[in-house]
Amino acid sequence: MLESQINKLFSLPELKFTNKRNLTNHIIQFDAYKFSKFEVCPKCATKTTKIHDQVYVHIKDVPIRDKIVYLRIRKRRFRCQNCNAVFREPVPGIRKGFRSTQRFRSHIRWCASNFTDLKRVTTKLRCSSWLVYKAFYEQLSLEAKKMNYEWPKTIGIDEHSFIRNTKTHYKEFATVFVDFNNNRVREVTLGRSFDSLMSSRAIDIKGRENVKNVVIDMSSTYQKFVKSHFPNAKITSDKFHVIKLFNHALNKIRIETMKHPIFLKSKTSPMRRLYLTRDDRLSFSQRSIVKHINGLFPELEEIYKFKERMLSIYNIRGFKRAKKALTKLTDEMAHSGRKAVQSLRRTLVKWRIEILNYFKTGITNAKTEGYNRKAKLIQRKAYGYRNFENYRLRLLYDCR
Template identity: 75%
Template sequence: MLESQINKFLSLPELKFTKKRNLKNYVIEFECYKTNEFEVCPKCATKSYKVHDRVFVHIKDIPIRNKLIFLKIKKRRFKCPNCKSVFREPIPGIKKGFKTTQRFRSHIRWCASNFSDLKRVTKQLQCSSWLVYTAFYEQLKLENKKWQNEWSSTVGVDEHSFLRNSKSHSTEFTSIFVDYNNNRVREAILGRSMDDLENSRIMDIKGRENVKNVVMDMSGSYKKFVTKHFPNAIITCDKFHVVKLFNHALNRIRIEVMKHPYFLKSRNSPVRRLYLKNHERLSFSERHVVRHINSLFPELKEMYKFKERMLFIYNIKGFKRARKAMTKLTDEMAQSGRKIVQSLRKTVVKWRREILNYFRTRLTNGRTEGYNRKAKLIQRKAYGYRNFENYRLRLIYDCR
């Protein structure tokens, strides 16, 4: 009974347990052998029953209760009756030439995902850092193959910084595509230009006609790519990025008109915080301060009014009412003589359809921004990545 249980839980398929040996306090060795009567020649696929000789191999297996497990396998070498070649019998669960089992390499993936650093993994499993590094990304590649499904109906697109190029000293970006239906990162590619997107793995994923909604920021390359390769998709511009445009223009005017050193402080300026905050969330005293500053600077008052009107539009219910309010806002902005207001109006008019699509779909890019935050956390934990393929595997696995 004990032997059958050990064969079931410890041994690999087609292996039979024969002996247990305690080498040290934390090392256990199990002797076992394969029970098949014949093997098939890997060269000519002929059955071979003749045993040429026998050898012992030591294979490291998954630890049990912090004790290292080694399998001492008595392997046979067969001689093919057809081509006369000598070959060693294969064992399921151990790749040819490997000194570790597949479940041990899968255990490395689990440890590397849950421990704080790879040094702890090497100490826990008593193996080299090279084995941990190699087995970890090998297992990530196998795990990510399980999630290679078609495109879903809703997709989010965004980018985040990857590393700084040592030659051009420019920042390289990673574009991520988020599956909203399954709540995971579907794919990550290096670059954000049209050529980078068209020459990536994105083109190999099937079911692009299934995508009905795409949420993104105001990126011209993303818009061009989605329009060309996702024919049935409705593009929705994220409302956070639209409000951010108005806040950026408002802050530029504030810095321009307020020449007093008190107003030219950095991001900690209390005036800056008051102007970026929604007017409805200001206290009575804060509203009084904003009104007083606006009375002194008409340019700032005008841009502040446009920003608050944009926030009000996003609280409107109904596509038609929002469209009328958007038209009224852009008409009022057209009457302004300021260059920064005209530039902002031009951008809003260019993305008018995508901005108004929010009132049809009510989708935001918040989930994609959350995965961007997680991607940056992965980079910080690893102290940066040099190999993008390894970073891509880790990102898709942790955000599955």
């Protein structure tokens, strides 16, 4: 092969390749040396040509046709004529003190993120699991550093559980900031309290005045955080979580109702499904069952109707019409004497502006919930993380 082609293949332009040997059936070794005329002293930055001695180093590179590749590089040691220091010549593409090329380390990253488990990576690349671990997270942090752009226009914030704290035995949570404009996870921080958010990495990201829309679930901590950190943001309450509130209240009353002796006692009740499905998706016979039971239990019927009303509000197009409908709903709820309805109404009134913002922006937190799902998968694939920093790097890398 032509020399220039070999150089292109290795893309280490400063090296000259001299020889190739098969050490075993699986290992190839290439001999190489650097041909520069002078080197610059790392201590005083003076040019020097005086060679002290030379050493041979063995550097691991990306496999060729499933064969392990070693580069045996002759490295000269120079003596600085100015400060008398002795130093080895550096080779671009191989970091100082490392026994593998940068290319090999980024190849480890590719394998570790695409293979199903670490064992396969170590057998394929014939290296220790420690090297895989170290090189993988080193490369991920390099990738994460590349991502330093400003806050986008629209973001979504949500939390998911991370690990159980071994000391307090409480579950710890991670908060994700999803960039809706570029469809990726922008930042992950540990904890969901206001103080932990205010001291997190999310604060360091520049351009917080760019953010115009933020979607959150109905958590007052996130509301407080968004109001204090994103001055121009309009908060939208996630549609799914509003409906969830209604379903939760309905389910509670349904369980109470089903203690009545006319119901059969069974653990998997078809009633649950019937009451969680929205009215227009029920079949004719299902709807008549619901109607019949509602006729027997007025408290169940009341909250069922409120739930259906809320669902139909989300079908309304136009902010003004939706506002009118929501006002009507909360007014009617005020007349109810039931505790569950009253507490529901209080939440609706408290989050009124945020709920109505949906009819202006039309965004939901579906993307964020999708990334939460992915985060859970990553945790499961690794059988849980203990180190939050590693988890963060992995999540940022996989959700981009």
